[in-house]
Amino acid sequence: MSFSPRFSALKGLQDILPADSSLWQKVETAAKEVFSRYGFQEIRLPIIESTALFTRSIGETTDIVEKEMYTFPDKAGRSITLRPEGTASVVRAYVEHHLHTLPSPQKFFYSGPMFRYERPQKGRFRQFHQIGVEAFGAASPFLDAELIAMLKVLLERLGLKGVNFEVNSIGCEKCRPAYRQALQDFFAGRLEDLCPDCKRRFEQNPLRILDCKVERCIEARRGAPRVTDFLCAECKSHFEEVLSAITLLNIPYVINPDMVRGLDYYTRTTFEVTSERLGSQKALAAGGRYDRLVEEFGGPPTTGIGFAIGMERLTALLRENEVAAGAFPDVYIAPIGEKATIKGFLIAERLRTKGLWVEAGYDSSSLRSQLRKADRLSSRYVLILGDDELSSGRVKWKNLVDGSQGEVEIRGIEEFFVAALRGR
């Protein structure tokens, strides 16, 4: 006796089965169509990059880099990492291929798997999928507004309701130091009220304290200085223009001054789309500006902005409104006898050239059991093919939906079904 191991997908990784893949395709198709109206074109990138690419862009002290990356040595001992997000690779490609020499702004979208080694829970997986967009070389607040609008158009087109748009500005390298200092001054007298994590954040990244969900930290930050009060003149007017542009587009939003990004590269505008129906991991899509990143990677000073949508979270929401739309064959061919099986095999092939979904019985079992099989598959039509039909050259068809039936010449069979199934 042999022992058969039972394999299962790795923790936090999941299979997308046919019952779900149609919904994923629907999202991908809609995204591609909407993005193209705004001039975004697809870019396809490797899912492995050198580790340094991510530590440099996302930030050495972020949680993603510190504890969540899938990092391995390759056979030559180089440190490589499964991408935890998409922006770093797009920026790398932009710089590597000198895309700044093409007319600005350059706009890209991508989709695919991302990897973070986290404890799985609702809406959070170790391999998850994002559809993201990035635009380079336009600093105008209208671009920020355009991206937010594009995201809204896509979500509406998918029939998603009840989502909230949150926006914020976290300033630039000029105004952030002053704000950081103000926060440290504010929390210096309240260190004892903070949770251990926030005590550490106080030194490393005081902005993160604003994000903490521990009750006492929420209490302790009451009255803390707001980032929007510390923006420099340029950042302030940029933010105001973004807000007035999305107001012109009638996009309802709330300013969330506590929205601080977990990735270090963000500057100025940040935004997020959330849904209360998602549970604890309620961010459905998020993005922002990163005006320094291209330069950081050795390119010319070039502004950038983008967002990413979490596919698992989006499809989870869409699944709620989805009617279980199954997929059904157009025609089931029920042969009786060996000769009929061969004939049916050939007829199936002819009908498929007309774009029909045809299933053919392979083993000429009883007509009754073949009809039951066709019924099981929810086929619209059955074609009955026996000795009588073969000799007369006419076959019987039956509509399984309304029970009607009749006969048709074998040689005219394509035309018959194309007409019968028009508008299916």
Place this chain on the structure above:
RNA sequence: GUGGCUAUGGUGUAAUGGCAGCACAAGAGACUGUGGCUCUCUUUGUACGGGUUCAAAUCCCGUUAGCCACCCCA
């Protein structure tokens, strides 16, 4: 990384420490030229490893996995 809850056929569930059962699903047949109904039969299970006990699905320990939350984020 931390915590809580959970684990019985494909799915949903039952079994005082004492014969692992039911429903649905799936497959075949009753029914050799007309499906859906009905009936019959069949397949498939106590996550894994220890321990306690005459006896463990049941109690204990460990592991693994899942879910949810923290953390963090899409």
